Amino acid sequence: MTDTDVLIVGAGPTGLTLAVDLARRGVKVTLIEAASALPRQSRGKGLQPRSLEVLDDLGVVNALLANGKTRQDITLYRDRRRLARLPAGLADPRPDLPYPNIVMIPQWRTTTVLADRLHELGGAIQFSTRLESFATSSGAVRVLVANPQGEREEVTARYLVGCDGGHSRVRRTLSLEFAGITDNSQRYLLGDVTIPGWEPETDDTVRSHAWLGTDGSFLGLAGLPGTGQWQIGASLDADDESEPNLMALQRLWDERSGHPEVRLTDATWLSNFRVNVRMVEQYRHGRVLLAGDAAHVHPPTGGQGMNTGIQDAYNLGWKLAAGLRGHDDALLDTYQAERHPVARRALEQSTDILDAVTSRNPLVRLAMQRLLLPLLSRPAINRALASRVSQIDIGYRGGPLAHDDSPGGRVHPGDRAPDARLTDPSSGRGLRLHDLLRGPHWTLLLVGDQATRHLSVDDLEEDVDAYLIADDSPSSFPGRVVRDCDGTFRKSYRARPGAALLVRPDGYIAWRAEAPTAGAVTQRITTIGAAT
Structure with a gap:
């Protein structure tokens, strides 16, 4: 492996966005990924309007729109009884806003499209390549990696960027505190499954269902366009130690959906998670930087996590390129100044939404059922609330570059x-x-x-x-x-x-x-x- 300007660890949406942005600027970039291939996992399944503008600039938005859908049909239930049927993705493009709706698309398609774009620009992902350690000096970072043959190689990079997720090795090597909470009482099982007889999309609309229990339980289905699959998510009781497997998901489906005759089949991805709300206080440590989940982790509600990571990378890319061309090094400090408050806001928003959805407080449940849900069925209110999580309003007024x-x-x-x-x-x-x-x-x-x-x-x-x-x-x-x-x-x-x-x-x-x-x-x- 040859020396490089920027070494990126992690080929998820954040790392790929950064690699594409740097490659189109003529920066010599190396992207390493410990896995042997891009995983086929739905994970972050929605691209927000501001992320779509970013991806337009990077030359991939048309491929993403061709593989995703904006219109949604969302059905909500309370203890198996249907509460409301909510349309979403109804906004029309405006002169000032070309992509007004979230695009539903499985994360694996997003990463595939970005990887293809990186290849077009002459770049590539170095798979089966694992970060071992690194040491910094005033002018470079010396990085030790394990290559696909298991041999150790030393690479010199002018900058190292950790985009390697919530368990970031880059962050742990820096011994940074990942401040926040892990709520062990809120555990979830996830999977990508097929449900015979249930179609995840019709014509131009993708379907979703959510069952909210009065006991605070949650079961959700989200259609994955173009795949014939659903992403299923289910909360676990505090004393339920079930591992992620199809049998456990089937049991939770039978208990909560009211459709025990329906079978879940053909799971292509299974996982679990605990609710984590964490972030580092400093994104930059000399020539080493963090982005995406390596710097902040969110509950999945509101679709903020992956999108915040994509925009971290977009904010960082041009600043790294400028620094490599000799711009004052202090420009890179503005990455922290601009993006840290954005991540904090995203953490607060996603946590507030999760708390409302899973609340056991009877007053909160009553307010949702009698007030919020009827309001959400009104297109104007639906659009207004969707714009709150669209990230279009994110800006840096009063910041160091304004x-x-x-x-x-x-x-x-x-x-x-x-x-x-x-x-x-x-x-x-x-x-x-x-x-x-x-x-x-x-x-x-x-x-x-x-x-x-x-x-x-x-x-x-x-x-x-x-x-x-x-x-x-x-x-x-x-x-x-x-x-x-x-x-x-x-x-x-x-x-x-x-x-x-x-x-x-x-x-x-x-x-x-x-x-x-x-x-x-x-x-x-x-x-x-x-x-x-």
Whole structure:
């Protein structure tokens, strides 16, 4: 194994997202995985809207949409009696939000698509390769790995990133406290199964069922699109030491579903877990960093865990690439500053949802049955609550990379850059603002000709793409012009004429200024995140 710029441990969704992002930036990246192949396990089975935008930028969203479904039909029961039938995934795309719904797709398909993309970019997963140990120095990390033949090899990397899950060897080697709780009273069995006579999807809709017991028990089924399978999950009583097997799941199904005549068959994955709510306090330790479940673990409710890991990787990728090109090392410290609060919020949200679903408190159960469930059956309320876990609203306002030199407008530095419908005047072809952002570059959005009056496009750095957002009036701007013909950019941004918005490579606003010079743009990029 040759030396590398970045060595990533763990080829789950987080590690693969980071590897793809670095590979497309021309970074020499090595991805090792202890398993002999990607596991065929459904695990995290939903991609949130913000993750879909990330995966669009990485060039894989179409493959994921082709293998997943957004519309859901969810049936809820209380002690075998049907309470409500809830539609989900009903939102239509908006000009500012191209992917408004969660996409249901088994995790193994997501990792397969990402692995294929990594291969397209010239990368590969080093399977059956296990991290043994590592030691850091001021300029590198010396890593000892066991190769597929069981032989030890030493690899030198400029950075090491642990994306190796809740039992992370990287984290344990650093002797970091994984602070939080493990609730041994909340244990669950999981599996991917086939249920003859029960179809997990119909036409464009995937089905789900959840049985909530007055004793706090839970049984759930979630259809896995394109597989003919269901993911089944069942809580265990505190004194139930059942191991993950089909017999145990069948027993829990018989007790809770009201359909003891139905047989579970053909389990392709079986597992168990205890509810863990844990995170490290520091994501970075010199040249060693943690991402995804290696840094934080969540209850599965709300679909936050895998998605938070994907976005950890997306936040980290461009910063690692910049550091490798000689940017101030302090930029990497902003990874912790921006992502740690996001993980803490995700932990709180997923824990609150789990507590409500499994509560034995009669008042909480009554409120869910009489108030929450009827509200959820209303499409507008359903969409509003879904948006709370969509991660679209995650931003970094007031953070170390958010700088504002031109107050006003709806979108501020640190915010996600909303999408918008635009027109290419040279061809008349419609395009999306996110089409302009796609790729590893920075993007400078110039609002009206007033924003260009001090700017020499030829003096911008090569990794900055500049666009004039214009109305229908003629423009003398020598660079790329796109037109906001139907006003969707104006509506989403409310940016005043003359403003310029500098968008980071991960799609967040870094800087807002008034008619900047090329030198000012370069200065902002080269000093962003630098130690002061």
